[in-house]
């Protein structure tokens with residue numbers, strides 16, 4: 390080949406190789422670029438899936454919307470919270486609908502424009518079904534290049550349940566402190582009433598010749614009687630009253646009271662009973678269940694001035710079927726449900742929220758003390774039960790009371806042996822202990838009038854000393870339960886060391902607790918408890934009954 394041609398060929402080969410290298414390089418960088426792109430795409434998809442899952446599965450409600458409120462996206466929690474039905478129709482939905490007013494929504498958008506976000510704003514929204522929802526709202530705005538809001542991303546934390554529990558706790562604490570106060574006052578008040586009652590009785594007896602004066606004393610006695618009923622209600626409410634539950638059948642108790650309840654309701658109100666079959670037994674104090682029934686039926690009567698229907702129903706319900714607002718206090722698996730409903734005037738929300746407060750009444754002065762439902766509440770607490778109320782103005786009211794059911798049935802009761810021996814009385818010595826001086830004096834006088842020798846003591850310690858000093862030659866003891874230095878029960882236990890079956894009458898302003906209950910549980914006829922304030926007749930009768938025991942044991 391000529392020299393020039395060879396040179397051309399070389400140049401051509403070099404040129405082709407350079408182009409080949411460039412092409413190879415170009416292709417390989419294209420492939421690499423493509424791979425990088427694919428990797429990026431995969432990473433993007435993964436990240437998208439991750440955040441979508443975070444959005445969809447979050448238990449907090451997340452809503453993305455335009456500044457005019459039109460919804461772009463909402464997660465399942467949000468759908469449920471606000472009650473939106475299906476995502477497909479969301480384009481017609483506006484988040485403004487759940488805000489109480491347009492002003493509330495607009496203020497959110499204005500803050501977003503100014504600050505770009507809103508953090509932890511508490512507000513009450515309204516779900517699509519009308520439910521009020523307390524929520525904490527946090528929201529971020531996304532802006533475009535011109536600084537205009539494109540979308541708003543809002544998270545709503547539902548506080549509704551918390552708020553309700555908080556309110557219930559607050560109410561429970563309020564009731565608790567009022568109960569303590571009421572109980573304390575009622576206890577002291579009982580001592581005073583006991584003195585009034587007794588002196589009124591003395592007055593009646595001393596003024597037999599002066600009829601007018603005797604009438605006055607009768608009035609004092611009657612008034613003190615009413616006052617004593619009032620303190621009794623307070624003590625029941627404050628749970629200081631004796632609580633001695635027994636196994637009872639709710640149906641039996643209702644049947645026993647049917648006549649009384651019907652007469653309470655009068656002729657214009659019909660009483661319907663719907664008693665469930667095979668109710669389990671429950672541990673309850675019959676007097677208190679009776680009181681619950683009376684209080685609820687009285688309220689129903691007052692709520693139906695133009696007549697109506699009261700329905701009393703009983704059922705056995707499983708714990709799991711009860712919508713407890715708070716955790717149940719008892720661990721029973723079943724509850725006995727007592728429902729008392731009326732077709733009366735019903736209550737508005739304010740009355741419902743305050744009805745259990747003692748002294749809360751909407752009735753005119755002299756018509757209601759406002760203690761009826763406070764007592765019901767106290768009794769249900771005592772029974773570790775639960776009360777629910779549904780009421781609507783002009784529609785009526787339903788009270789649902791859940792008593793924990795017992796899985797026991799009562800053992801056959803042995804007939805008690807009545808002692809009616811009438812032994813002649815010998816001269817007896819009574820040891821009397823009471824720290825409230827006026828009551829001590831009054832009791833001393835009565836016992837003296839009854840013909841007993843009385844040794845009086847101002848507290849338990851003095852009583853024990855007096856007992857020792859007369860070498861246990863005491864026939865009968867009358868002891869106040871709560872006294873300084875040494876209480877009545879403790880004093881009695883010391884006396885029992887010498888005289889195990891010493892007849893005793895305990896006087897108590899309220900349940901002095903386990904010791905007294907334990908003593909009584911022994912079911913010994915020589916131990917009797919009388920609640921203050923008692924009527925003179927009751928006191929005399931009880932002391933006489935105890936002294937007959939002495940007579941019998943010494944006969």
Ligand SMILES: Nc1ncnc2c1ncn2[C@@H]1O[C@H](COP(=O)(O)OP(=O)(O)OP(=O)(O)O)[C@@H](O)[C@H]1O
Pocket residue numbers: 684688689692731733734735736740744745749750751752756757758759760761762763785786
């Ligand atoms: N069945 C009912 N229907 C309508 N309102 C009721 C009903 N039960 C209770 N209330 C309302 O609750 C308030 C408190 O009731 P509660 O029984 O505690 O007191 P009271 O009935 O007013 O007085 P008291 O029972 O001490 O004589 C009542 O004044 C009434 O407004």
Ligand SMILES: [Mg+2]
Pocket residue numbers: 684687688757760761762
């Ligand atoms: Mg009432």
